[in-house]
Amino acid sequence: xxEDFAEAWIRDAGTRAPELLPDSLARACASVLDVDGAGLSIxxxxxxxxxxxxxxxxxxxxxxxxxxxxxxxxxxxxxxQSVVVASADVLAREWSVLQQDILSRAGYRSQVxxxxxxxxxxxxxxxxxxxxxxxxxxxxxxxxLRLADEMSDVLLAASPVPEGPDEDEDLGAVSWLDxxxxxxxxxxxxxxxMLNFELRMSxxxxxxVLRARAFAQGRTLEDLAxxxxxxxxxxxxxxxxxxx
Numbered sequence: 311x312x313e314d315f316a317e318a319w320i321r322d323a324g325t326r327a328p329e330l331l332p333d334s335l336a337r338a339c340a341s342v343l344d345v346d347g348a349g350l351s352i353x354x355x356x357x358x359x360x361x362x363x364x365x366x367x368x369x370x371x372x373x374x375x376x377x378x379x380x381x382x383x384x385x386x387x388x389x390x391q392s393v394v395v396a397s398a399d400v401l402a403r404e405w406s407v408l409q410q411d412i413l414s415r416a417g418y419r420s421q422v423x424x425x426x427x428x429x430x431x432x433x434x435x436x437x438x439x440x441x442x443x444x445x446x447x448x449x450x451x452x453x454x455l456r457l458a459d460e461m462s463d464v465l466l467a468a469s470p471v472p473e474g475p476d477e478d479e480d481l482g483a484v485s486w487l488d489x490x491x492x493x494x495x496x497x498x499x500x501x502x503x504m505l506n507f508e509l510r511m512s513x514x515x516x517x518x519v520l521r522a523r524a525f526a527q528g529r530t531l532e533d534l535a536x537x538x539x540x541x542x543x544x545x546x547x548x549x550x551x552x553x554x
Contacts, residue, residue, distance in 0.1 A: 311453055312460055315342045319464070329488040331468055332363025335461045339436070340365040343454055347418060347439035349373045350426075350461065353388045354433050358499075361491040368416040370491055372439055374530045375411040377495075380521055382408050387423035388435050393451045394423045398443030407525075420446035427459040429466045436461070494532045501535035508545040519548045 318338035323331050332350045340348040347369035352360045359377050364370035376382035382405050383396040397420045401409035412418050418439040426434030436458045440446050469485055498520070505516035524531050537543035 311342060312456065315339065315457055315460060318342060328468070328485040330363075331486045332465065332489060333365070334363075335464060336363040336365040336369065339454075339457050339461065340369075340438075342457065343438065345438045345445075345449075346441045347372065347416070347437075349437040349439075351384065351435050351437070352430075352433055353385070353435060359385075360487070360495055362486055362489055364491060368418070369437070369439055372412045372416040372418055372421075373437065373491075374532065375408060375415055376437075378521060378524050378531050379405075379408050379411070380517070381405065383421055383423040384435050384437050387425055388433070391425045391432065393425075393455070395446050395449070395451075396421050396423070397447045417441060419443040422446045422449050422451060422454070424451060424454055424458050426462045427455070428462040430462040434458075434462060434465075494535075497535040497539060498531045501531075501538040504538055505545055505548065509548065523548070 315338050318341055319334045322337055323334035326334060336348040336350055340346070348365040349361065349369045349372065350363040351373060352362060361370065361373045361377075364373065373384070376384050383394040383401075387394040396405070398409070401420065412421075416439070418441060420440045420443050422438045422440075424436045424438070425431065426436060436454065438446075438449070438454060440449070465486060469487075501520065502513055502516045505511045505519070506513060509516075511519070520531055520534055523529075524534055527534075534543065538545070
């Protein structure tokens with residue numbers, strides 16, 4: 311399996327820019343494991359979740375759903391450092407809002423989330439998505455865990471990270487952190503900074519109001535961030551309406 315995985319990602323990455331390496335890893339992972347989607351993320355805390363790779367636009371959309379809600383199987387896998395199996399029944403019981411959002415935006419009905427290992431242990435997560443509502447329950451994670459370790463090694467070899475991503479560390483030289491999904495997520499952090507500065511909100515409060523508006527409007531945090539940065543949405547619009 312590891313040989314098939316290596317052959318697949320090397321073949322895919324050979325035709326793409328260096329910052330798209332995690333996409334190549336995700337696509338190879340989805341192919342070798344025969345799952346419907348795969349995504350790679352780095353999480354240091356809820357406001358600092360960075361999507362670095364996805365096997366498809368649908369897998370990228372599913373990640374944005376979890377980040378917008380601030381909860382889900384991926385966060386639990388990170389927090390517990392264990393495999394989280396989320397069949398449709400589990401999603402309905404524990405994350406019903408997320409379940410509907412992912413189904414409408416990406417079409418997935420179940421998922422398995424695993425922590426990355428080796429040098430990325432503690433902050434890297436692999437999401438595996440399924441169109442079937444029960445496929446996650448039947449999935450054997452043993453092979454996926456081996457691939458998760460292998461992906462950690464590939465990413466580290468491509469651009470070493472000393473201890474783990476933290477906002478105080480210099481990650482500017484890590485080329486795969488410049489992937490399109492990661493760049494869009496950084497615009498959310500810019501929007502948070504605008505609320506920090508202009509409304510004197512804490513980062514936690516700023517993220518909460520962004521998430522509340524995104525949920526109410528059925529939009530992503532990235533879309534709201536674009537509106538703020540481009541001036542279509544101003545910070546004062548997040549203040550409570552005194553007339554209510």
